[in-house]
Amino acid sequence: MIVNNSLDEVKKRENAFSIIKDIVKNKGRESLFDLTGLSGGFIASPSEIDLLETYVGPAIFEEELQKVGIEHMGGEKVLPLNRTSSGILATILTLVGENTNVVHYLAELPAHPSIPRSCKLVNANYSETDVFDEFSIPENTSLVVITGSTMDHKVIDENNFKKVIEMAHENNIPVMVDDASGARLRTVVFNQPRACDLGADIAITSTDKLMPGPRGGLMAGRKDLIDEIKVKVNQFGLEAQPPAVLAMLNGIKNFDGDNLIKSFSRKDELFDLLNSNFNNFKTTPTGVMITPEGLAGELDIDHNLSNNDLAFVFSFILLKEHGIITIPPVSMPGASATIRFDLSTNDAFNLNLDSLNKKIISSFNNLKELVTNEDKCGEIVFNF
Numbered sequence: 001m002i003v004n005n006s007l008d009e010v011k012k013r014e015n016a017f018s019i020i021k022d023i024v025k026n027k028g029r030e031s032l033f034d035l036t037g038l039s040g041g042f043i044a045s046p047s048e049i050d051l052l053e054t055y056v057g058p059a060i061f062e063e064e065l066q067k068v069g070i071e072h073m074g075g076e077k078v079l080p081l082n083r084t085s086s087g088i089l090a091t092i093l094t095l096v097g098e099n100t101n102v103v104h105y106l107a108e109l110p111a112h113p114s115i116p117r118s119c120k121l122v123n124a125n126y127s128e129t130d131v132f133d134e135f136s137i138p139e140n141t142s143l144v145v146i147t148g149s150t151m152d153h154k155v156i157d158e159n160n161f162k163k164v165i166e167m168a169h170e171n172n173i174p175v176m177v178d179d180a181s182g183a184r185l186r187t188v189v190f191n192q193p194r195a196c197d198l199g200a201d202i203a204i205t206s207t208d209k210l211m212p213g214p215r216g217g218l219m220a221g222r223k224d225l226i227d228e229i230k231v232k233v234n235q236f237g238l239e240a241q242p243p244a245v246l247a248m249l250n251g252i253k254n255f256d257g258d259n260l261i262k263s264f265s266r267k268d269e270l271f272d273l274l275n276s277n278f279n280n281f282k283t284t285p286t287g288v289m290i291t292p293e294g295l296a297g298e299l300d301i302d303h304n305l306s307n308n309d310l311a312f313v314f315s316f317i318l319l320k321e322h323g324i325i326t327i328p329p330v331s332m333p334g335a336s337a338t339i340r341f342d343l344s345t346n347d348a349f350n351l352n353l354d355s356l357n358k359k360i361i362s363s364f365n366n367l368k369e370l371v372t373n374e375d376k377c378g379e380i381v382f383n384f
Contacts, residue, residue, distance in 0.1 A: 002309040002378045006333035012312060015383045016319060016329035023323050033351050034325045037153075037181070037286060037342030040208030040215055042243070043250035057242025065249045072252050073183060073203055073220035074196030079230055080240035080248055084180050084217035085114035087204040090232040091176050092118040095225075096142045104128035105135045105164050106147035108154040112178060113334035115145060132160045137167055144168040144175045148182025148195060148203075151336040152291075153284040155185060158192050165199040174201040174225065181209040188257040189264055189285045196220055202229070207244075210260060210286070210344055213251025216244045260286055263343035266353065270343065273357040278364075287348075289340040298364070303371040311337040313377045314367045320380070321366070322359040 003009060023031055051060050062080070069078035081087045092115075096102055102119050104111055109130045119126035124142070129135050137144060146164055149155045168175045177195040179186070183205035186192040195203035202221035207213035217240075219226065233239050240248065263286040271288050274281045280294030290298075292307035295314060305313070315328040318339075326339045341356070342348065370376050378384065 001306050002374070002381055003306075003312055008382075009331070009333040012316075012381045013330055013332070015381065016316070016325075018383065019316075019319055019329075020325065027323070032323045032325060033347040033356075034345055035287070035341045035343070035348055035351075036325055036327045036330070037210055037340065037344055038206075038208050038215075038327070041212035041251065042214055042247045043212060043254055044243075044246055048246055048250075052242045052246060054242065058245060061242065061245045061249050065245060065252075068249060068252045069218055069220060072255070073179075073205060073218065074194035075203065075220035075226075076223040077220070077226040079219040079226050079233065080245050081204075081217035081219060081233060081238055082240050082244065083215070083238075084178070084204050084206040085112070086233070086238035087217045087219045087229075088112075088114045088176070088178065089118045089121075090229050090236070090238050091202055091204075091219075092122060092124070092143065093232045093236075094229045095174060095176075096122050096124045098123045099125065100140050100142035101125045101127070101138050102143045102145060103135070103137055103141055104145040104147070105132065105156075105160070106130055106150055107156045108150050108152065110336075111145075111147060112151060112180070115178065117334075132157075132163075135164065135167075137171055137173065141171070141173055144173050146175060146177045146195075146200070148177055148179035149185045152289060152338050152340070153181065153185060153286065155182065155190050155192075155285065158190075158198075161192070162198055169199065175199070176201065177203040179203045180206040184210045184255065184257070184260065185285055188260045201225055207248045207251055210342075211251050211255045213255075214244045214247035216240050216248055218248060259344050259349075263287060263348065266343045266348075270341065270353045270356065273353060274360065277361055284340060284342070286344040287340055287342040289338050291338045295339070299368065299371060301368060301371055304374055305371060305377060308337040309377065309381075310367070310371070311339055312381050313370065314363060315339050316380045317363040317366050317370075318359070321363060324356075324359060324363075 177200040207216045292311040318324040
């Protein structure tokens with residue numbers, strides 16, 4: 001295996017950033033194509049930037065963020081955070097007691113690793129399932145978690161969403177919704193209500209996913225719970241800093257759901273092109289993807305790499321040779337190694353789909369040539 005642990009994942013991420021920097025420096029930003037769906041952005045005017053002081057910034061921008069954040073997410077109050085994972089951690093630190101149960105329903109396993117990791121920190125018993133008929137709430141449960149859209153963009157069934165909330169509230173248990181991309185994907189593409197409108201007590205979204213905002217998190221929900229969680233957020237330094245608050249505000253203001261709708265229609269064109277050469281690509285709501293297992297199934301060559309290693313090597317070839325950024329090279333430890341080509345980004349709108357198809361085929365052919373040389377594959381991922 002090439003990538004064996006979290007430290008390896010950090011090292012491959014550092015290498016990816018080095019490659020991205022070199023491309024920008026030597027070829028220009030126009031030679032990069034961020035297809036992660038996490039490209040985010042930082043929209044700010046010079047006059048706004050002048051107000052980004054430690055205390056002036058929050059005083060000016062957080063009040064307005066309350067208004068636009070509630071419009072975007074629903075609920076009674078919003079709380080800006082430095083990461084979605086920070087909001088999940090703070091919620092579990094606040095609401096979950098030692099040896100209590102946390103149960104999680106999502107459309108497809110696994111959950112984002114921040115959820116079980118946070119439960120482990122407080123010594124809570126955690127369980128997750130993607131089979132609705134197997135979902136239950138045992139005694140001594142302190143929190144029910146729902147994922148609106150998985151890391152691979154599989155969206156929860158709305159009826160199951162409502163039923164889980166009803167089950168929790170019948171037992172007076174609060175519901176937290178991990179709606180990282182779902183806050184926009186579910187509502188715009190699938191016409192589902194906002195999580196808080198469905199009855200969620202807390203919902204958290206990532207402000208860089210499918211919108212032009214910064215890497216950060218925005219929590220919405222019941223005012224009493226937001227206030228309790230905010231105490232933990234401030235105690236542990238999990239709050240968003242003034243620049244991120246400003247970027248969140250402007251990211252929400254500039255969010256254009258039409259871009260998601262356009263990508264929804266373009267995905268079929270790319271999928272048809274890829275199907276001429278591959279068998280295991282699948283569509284997502286905003287693009288196409290191939291899982292590590294699917295990629296392994298495309299190869300008819302004996303090799304010693306794990307399925308995840310194949311995904312890492314393939315994605316690094318895409319990055320180094322064609323400037324195509326997918327999630328595996330830049331992801332945090334524990335994230336899915338599925339390779340997604342998200343067509344909702346600005347870079348995607350500037351990329352001819354026939355050209356993208358050819359770049360993917362070329363990268364796959366190079367993977368076939370390299371896959372039997374484990375040392376060479378390690379060099380591509382880590383640059384050693």
